[in-house]
Each structure stands twice: as structure tokens, then as C-alpha cells.
Amino acid sequence: MSVEGGTKAIIAALLANLGIAVTKFVAYLLTMSSSMLAESIHSVADSGNQALLLLGGKRARRAATPQHPFGYGRERYVYAFLVAIVLFSLGGLFALYEAWHKWAEPHGITSWQWVPVTVLLVAIGLESFSFRTAIRESNLIRGRQSWIRFIRRSKAPELPVVLLEDFGALVGLVFALFGVGMTLATGDGRWDAAGTAMIGLLLVTIAIVLAMETKSLLLGEGAESAEVETIERAVTAGPEVERIIHMKTLYLGPEELMVAAKIAVSRCESAEELARGIDAVEARIRAALPVARVIYLEPDIYHARGGPAEVSGRSGS
Structure with a gap:
């Protein structure tokens, strides 16, 4: 059940992020908003992460060999750890760099002003659908555990990873909407830089949490x-x-x-x-x-x- 549910949640998140990444990048090219660029890279990173999770699930199903007599089940943990690295570097650190660059050279959004707000609102709707799918599939195996305990104790990494990614994506979109909205209202590009920095800090935090939890699985956990x-x-x-x-x-x-x-x-x-x-x-x-x-x-x-x-x-x- 956890494998099927995890795969369904991953595919839903992948399809949503691919579409969102394209629209965000078009919005960035039209407006040159750093928040839109950070969100574009965030969606690209998330899409790559979901592809990594699918690849890890496929490779984990290989039959045992004399060199690996217990099979390849823990390979799913390896790919989940790679997800944390990608989210930290490509998502979080890039957003922080872009925020620093935009703060040093701020500029407002002077053209296509309606585009970033529209794109962000549509993205919030699509991410909400992906997040809802992850929640529904997680509830099938979560039982009476709290969400924090489920993420910390789950032995299948896919659903906790998708849950955290989708949650981070939704909060990041709100940060981006704040930065873009304040920039449009005031004409000061530093609000855009502030929204970008908030996105970067959020992604770095989520990546660290994922890395710590996946590290425990890689080292080997016993039964509850x-x-x-x-x-x-x-x-x-x-x-x-x-x-x-x-x-x-x-x-x-x-x-x-x-x-x-x-x-x-x-x-x-x-x-x-x-x-x-x-x-x-x-x-x-x-x-x-x-x-x-x-x-x-x-x-x-x-x-x-x-x-x-x-x-x-x-x-x-």
C-alpha cells in the first residue's frame, strides 16, 4: 500500500511541478522578478526530485544478488537523501544567492505586472491538488500518528518527502506572492528580494530536516x-x-x-x-x-x- 500510494503522490507532484515550472519561468522572463526565478528553480528542483524518487523505487525492486544478498530495498533511502541534497543546493542556496543579488541591485516590476500574481495563484491551486493527493495517500497508512511522528517514523521515504516538498512549495508560493505583491504596491524591488530570501531559508530548512531523517534510515533503523x-x-x-x-x-x-x-x-x-x-x-x-x-x-x-x-x-x- 505504501509503495502504490507513494508512487501516486509522486506522479501527481511531478505533473504539477512540470507545468508550474514552465509558467513560472515564462513569468520571470516577462517581469524579471527574482521571486519568480527562485520559484521557477524550486519547481525544476522538485520535478527532478520526484524523478529521483521514481528511479529509486524502480531500482529498489531489483532481485537480490550474491553481492547484495538482502536485496536493494534500502536504495530508496539513498535516492531520498539525494533529494535533500538537490533541494538544499539547487533550490535553497540558489534562492539565497538570487535574493542577495536582487537586494544589491533592486528594481521594480514595470511590465506585465498582472502575470506573476496570476501565475502564483494558479500555481497555488495546482500545488494544493498535489498536496491533497499526498495527504490522502498518507492517511491510508498513517493511522493515528501525528503528522510529525509519521514523517519522523515512516520507513517508506516517498510520502514524507512529497509531503514536505508540497508543503514547502505552498508556503514558498505565499512568500513569492508577498514579495511580488509588495513590489507592485511600492515599486521597491527589495521586497521581491525579501520574498526570495524567505523562499531560500524555507527550502534550506526543509532540506536539512529531510537529510536528518533519511540519514537515520540509511544507517539502519530497527522495528518500532x-x-x-x-x-x-x-x-x-x-x-x-x-x-x-x-x-x-x-x-x-x-x-x-x-x-x-x-x-x-x-x-x-x-x-x-x-x-x-x-x-x-x-x-x-x-x-x-x-x-x-x-x-x-x-x-x-x-x-x-x-x-x-x-x-x-x-x-x-
Whole structure:
């Protein structure tokens, strides 16, 4: 569901941004407004970012290889991190440079004065449609989480990225409308420069937030506490396991969780009986948490006084 919803939101944002980028750039050529130029580059950067997300999703679906035995699921995180870099450099830093340049040499908007306002109002409508699509698709998987927690905790990067981009685009358009409107009202081009600077600071802030969240995913995140509790209940639900000695989890991709655990098993009469017990535990885990696709269970004997067997001198590997 997250893959399909993310793709739908990305395509909606891509189509909106391509159309908006063209109209903004035409408006800039007619008016030479720095706010319009900053918004044009912003839309171009957003379009490139959505193309990167689509490419990352496609490459992440490649089959596992001997060199990459766990597959390429985390490649989606790599491309999401590239999005943050593009948004920071091409979007934010360019807007700040353009603001500095316009402040040093301010000039008003003397021709085609109705064009930038019209373009910005149309762009707000198109971006609102894209933002609405991202919100609707996110609500399908967000559950009762707050928006901040959803963006911070989501293991699928596409929807949080599109949400932040669309939110930033809408706020940026309001900043641009403010700068252009004040320039038209006063004839002072420094208002245009101020609007451009506000756009640049906004994009840099969003890029930093995206980079920090994506960095955490790249380093490797484990299961959420609720997911860990679900796994623990599934492991200990049958007679095969006395207790969990220790367990670690790791997301190999947005829809693939690895579970590795050392478990204290009941005494068995044969290896075949032990193997059947392990298989039963794995089946319970997958039924309780379908995202747990890679499971490694190491059976051990738990000593009531000394603790796990490895405490008495055995390796914990």
C-alpha cells in the first residue's frame, strides 16, 4: 500500500511541478522578478526530485544478488537523501544567492505586472491538488500518528518527502506572492528580494530536516516498540519457546524487516522436533507481522540461575 500510494503522490507532484515550472519561468522572463526565478528553480528542483524518487523505487525492486544478498530495498533511502541534497543546493542556496543579488541591485516590476500574481495563484491551486493527493495517500497508512511522528517514523521515504516538498512549495508560493505583491504596491524591488530570501531559508530548512531523517534510515533503523512487542508475543505464544534471550531487528527496506533472536527452547527429543518448533515460531512471527520477511532464530538452553548458556562461557554469536 505504501509503495502504490507513494508512487501516486509522486506522479501527481511531478505533473504539477512540470507545468508550474514552465509558467513560472515564462513569468520571470516577462517581469524579471527574482521571486519568480527562485520559484521557477524550486519547481525544476522538485520535478527532478520526484524523478529521483521514481528511479529509486524502480531500482529498489531489483532481485537480490550474491553481492547484495538482502536485496536493494534500502536504495530508496539513498535516492531520498539525494533529494535533500538537490533541494538544499539547487533550490535553497540558489534562492539565497538570487535574493542577495536582487537586494544589491533592486528594481521594480514595470511590465506585465498582472502575470506573476496570476501565475502564483494558479500555481497555488495546482500545488494544493498535489498536496491533497499526498495527504490522502498518507492517511491510508498513517493511522493515528501525528503528522510529525509519521514523517519522523515512516520507513517508506516517498510520502514524507512529497509531503514536505508540497508543503514547502505552498508556503514558498505565499512568500513569492508577498514579495511580488509588495513590489507592485511600492515599486521597491527589495521586497521581491525579501520574498526570495524567505523562499531560500524555507527550502534550506526543509532540506536539512529531510537529510536528518533519511540519514537515520540509511544507517539502519530497527522495528518500532509496538512491532517489537508483536514479535515477542508471537515468539512466546507457543510451547516451543520458554523465553527470548535477546533479539535484534533491522529494516532492510521500507517493506522488509529482519528479525534475529536467540531463544530459549524447551528440551527436545530430536533435531527434527527442534526444527519443527523453529518453523512454527517463524510462521507465527510472519502471521503477526507480515513485514518480518527475513528471520533468523538461534535455539539455546536457558539456565535459571546462570542465565543464558553463553553466560557460562559459550559465545553469544
